[in-house]
Amino acid sequence: MSDDRITAPPPNRRRTYRGECLVARRAERRSKLLDAALECFGTAGYHATSVRGICQAAGLTERYFYESFEHSEALLEALYLKLSDDLETRILSAVEGASPDPVAMSHAALDVYYRHCEDERVARVTHFEILGVSPAIDHCYRTCTGRFAQLIARVMHAIAPAAQRPPQQMELVSAGMVGAVVQITMHWVLSGYRASRSEVVESAQLLFSAVVGHWQRSPNTGT
Amino acid sequence: MSDDRITAPPPNRRRTYRGECLVARRAERRSKLLDAALECFGTAGYHATSVRGICQAAGLTERYFYESFEHSEALLEALYLKLSDDLETRILSAVEGASPDPVAMSHAALDVYYRHCEDERVARVTHFEILGVSPAIDHCYRTCTGRFAQLIARVMHAIAPAAQRPPQQMELVSAGMVGAVVQITMHWVLSGYRASRSEVVESAQLLFSAVVGHWQRSPNTGT
DNA sequence: TGCATGTGACATTCAACCGTGTCACGATTT
DNA sequence: AAATCGTGACACGGTTGAATGTCACATGCA
Structure with missing residues (x-):
């Protein structure tokens, strides 16, 4: 059973995109999300902030939210x-x-x-x-x-x-x-x-x- | 300015119902809501509690929630x-x-x-x-x-x-x-x-x- | 007894948000 | 150049909850 990649994103961990490999891009997006969270949670407040709001502030789409975090x-x-x-x-x-x-x-x-x-x-x-x-x-x-x-x-x-x-x-x-x-x-x-x-x-x-x-x-x- | 009662429920402030006049009933309901709030907010937490939940715990309907409080x-x-x-x-x-x-x-x-x-x-x-x-x-x-x-x-x-x-x-x-x-x-x-x-x-x-x-x-x- | 009013159960409307999906476009590899 | 993969924009269904409305029944009053 080589089911490693049926479900989610297949292997290509080292394929580069705009100069960076997968893990670097992921880390960067995650970091952007954390920055956005600090801004949103720290000003509007946690309960007044939606996933969409975070993503907008981070300049990312929701897909990448769920790539790094399960929920708010x-x-x-x-x-x-x-x-x-x-x-x-x-x-x-x-x-x-x-x-x-x-x-x-x-x-x-x-x-x-x-x-x-x-x-x-x-x-x-x-x-x-x-x-x-x-x-x-x-x-x-x-x-x-x-x-x-x-x-x-x-x-x-x-x-x-x-x-x-x-x-x-x-x-x-x-x-x-x-x-x-x-x-x-x-x-x-x-x-x-x-x-x-x-x-x-x-x-x-x-x-x-x-x-x-x-x-x-x-x-x-x-x- | 005797505008105490312009908007909603007309005058009959002293009509009794089940032995109590309007203000007493209101106070009692308000008190029940506060008790329910202590129970719900204090166990499930404020953000996990809905107006419905409060009312259910208080044994009242939502109408009486808004009688006493504007919002949660x-x-x-x-x-x-x-x-x-x-x-x-x-x-x-x-x-x-x-x-x-x-x-x-x-x-x-x-x-x-x-x-x-x-x-x-x-x-x-x-x-x-x-x-x-x-x-x-x-x-x-x-x-x-x-x-x-x-x-x-x-x-x-x-x-x-x-x-x-x-x-x-x-x-x-x-x-x-x-x-x-x-x-x-x-x-x-x-x-x-x-x-x-x-x-x-x-x-x-x-x-x-x-x-x-x-x-x-x-x-x-x-x- | 009849009528107005208080009440309870429940429906309805409206908005927000979550989580996922689609699709076209840009970047990369071969 | 063609095929593949990453990305962004946005749509969609489903769920939840706030706030208001409806209607039948209970209670008090004339």
Whole structure:
């Protein structure tokens, strides 16, 4: 049974068209779709955007949408993951690049984060549109915020290694820190970016410093 | 201008039907719709719910939906405002009822809040479904979280009156505190309520204590 | 009892969107 | 040059849901 190509597009993976082979063209189209998704989801909103709208913005036809994504939701998820991964990478390198001073490290991380969120489309996709879509997307969101929470937990531990805490509490407090950072973003976005980035970074950092200081003072008891 | 009733249903405001007058029946139907909305929006999700679905759950026909609400979005907004108002009222009375000890006050407030969020439908509507729906709903959300942020600012000020801060920072930090509390809720919900309420309350309170303590220690400077 | 009004069940109209299909044209290979 | 493949424009059927309308029956009022 050589049924490899009955159903869909036959083999010619390396045939070129306008200078590029199949995989390159596919990747380019996929990338265009992600760009268009950022624009549409980030301005009109996910639920106000149709597949057609995405394709129009991408300058492609619907066929190529379904070539790369099963449905609109898959595109949203891919976009979200891309934005989150980019952010995480940049935060990690910023933290590593900063001087090994705790304040400098968290400042670098927060600065990268809020710089990231200065693009309103990015902020909207990753903080508004992503929520309440479906259980699958919820799970994806949870996983990503969880990663950031772990990152915060690591940084806090690096800053204040003495302050070991029960993991359950550590987890909740880290989630709370992520939430604080996230909510400050939402507030910032919904206010039309009234405050400057440095003010925002400072306010967020205040929370970090506060928690670290608190833990350093009261070594290991609840409340 | 007594234009209360120009367009649609003529006068008979006090004609009774099954024992109740028009306004009472309307109020009852509206209430049923809100209950149904909590159930549908809070389980299936806002975007997966149709007007028909709401009406079916409420045991009413679509006509009565449009009697009370212009569209689905208006119902969501009304539900959200109702839930938020209830919460705020209960928090205020809990805070006033608690002994004038700062820890007891914030504990009382947080306990009421997380008790409120123990109903997953409530938590989902007010923390997930409400986001990314429309600019109007965003504005509504912002207003409400802003109210809670102000409440926090007041409580923190009551706890640590010495720690006066520039209002801009106060606003952002309060937003951050709301965000922390909110995100802890989201984490809690998405984890299937793995932690107990008291653990959650404690973790949130830790953040409060940390910020208050931080401010008390370092009176009035940035970072 | 008769009549107006309230109500419930259901039909209807209209629009949007998804997913697929068709077809002609441009690019590439042989 | 001819055959094949990639692409773009657009049409089509199917589904869903919003919003309104119809009609028979129940309830209250004169």
